[in-house]
Amino acid sequence: MDLGLTGFGIFSILSLIHGEFIVPSAITADLDETVILECRLEGNYRWYAISWQKQTEDGTSDIIVTLPVDTKQPDWNNQMDAYYRQRYEPIINSNADVLEFSLRINGLTCVDRGTYSCNVMGNFPVKSKSTEVTVTSVATRPDINYDELSLERNSTFDIECEAEVGFPPGELVWLYKAQDSPVFHILGDEEAQETNSITPCRRSAVKKHRLEVTDDVAGSTFRCALRGRHTEIDFFDDVKIQLTGLPTTPEPEPECDGVVCITENDDSNSVTTYVCYNLLLCCILLNFLNSFYH
Numbered sequence: 606m607d608l609g610l611t612g613f614g615i616f617s618i619l620s621l622i623h624g625e626f627i628v629p630s631a632i633t634a635d636l637d638e639t640v641i642l643e644c645r646l647e648g649n650y651r652w653y654a655i656s657w658q659k660q661t662e663d664g665t666s667d668i669i670v671t672l673p674v675d676t677k678q679p680d681w682n683n684q685m686d687a688y689y690r691q692r693y694e695p696i697i698n699s700n701a702d703v704l705e706f707s708l709r710i711n712g713l714t715c716v717d718r719g720t721y722s723c724n725v726m727g728n729f730p731v732k733s734k735s736t737e738v739t740v741t742s743v744a745t746r747p748d749i750n751y752d753e754l755s756l757e758r759n760s761t762f763d764i765e766c767e768a769e770v771g772f773p774p775g776e777l778v779w780l781y782k783a784q785d786s787p788v789f790h791i792l793g794d795e796e797a798q799e800t801n802s803i804t805p806c807r808r809s810a811v812k813k814h815r816l817e818v819t820d821d822v823a824g825s826t827f828r829c830a831l832r833g834r835h836t837e838i839d840f841f842d843d844v845k846i847q848l849t850g851l852p853t854t855p856e857p858e859p860e861c862d863g864v865v866c867i868t869e870n871d872d873s874n875s876v877t878t879y880v881c882y883n884l885l886l887c888c889i890l891l892n893f894l895n896s897f898y899h
């Protein structure tokens with residue numbers, strides 16, 4: 606009998622010593638998802654109240670909701686914004702060995718970002734742990750607005766694409782693939798993307814690239830993609846480049862016969878050549894007449 610009492614007493618002491626206080630250190634989820642801020646105290650503790658607080662921008666904390674031991678009913682802070690009570694759902698579980706007061710957040714928004722702390726008060730030093738809630742959003746597929754462009758040779762053209770780049774915001778990049786090449790290469794020396802806020806957790810961006818229209822880009826493909834994801838179909842868009850106008854050809858080399866140089870399709874050279882030939886004939890004739898009379 607004494608052994609039983611001793612065993613029970615030892616179990617109670619170990620339960621008190623080894624009981625866990627469980628609050629996740631960080632939670633990351635996408636917009637509109639549902640997350641649970643877990644707060645659970647395991648062990649044979651005597652508690653008086655448990656509360657959730659959120660840290661404000663100035664570093665202080667506001668109480669969101671408290672669970673007192675006598676009523677075991679959530680007591681909301683009426684001075685907090687109404688959205689807490691509308692979307693925050695308490696999960697309560699209290700028995701001899703477990704105390705749980707978790708919060709389920711439905712339809713996660715940017716406002717829910719921040720540091721939350723769960724605090725337990727009882728016949729022991731206050732227990733407090735914090736969790737950091739990070740809200741993310743997924744990028745959309747970039748859009749170039751056209752699948753193919755016909756551009757005039759020896760001109761310049763600004764191509765651009767637009768996308769929601771997610772949150773935290775990603776980066777759009779331009780890549781280039783020659784006509785007969787299977788490989789895309791990231792273009793350097795690009796303009797910085799223009800980023801705008803749709804909401805605090807949604808960002809749109811525009812990325813431009815100035816294209817020098819030369820014969821080298823004929824039949825090439827330019828790709829706008831989210832950096833690091835340029836092979837994933839949901840995160841890039843392509844445009845193919847075709848050229849208009851006559852191809853650029855090099856100037857023909859002049860033909861020289863040792864006396865005069867003739868350039869093809871050059872009217873001024875034709876006149877010059879005619880005059881030179883006539884002068885040459887005159888010189889030959891004068892030499893002949895001079896030899897004849899002497």
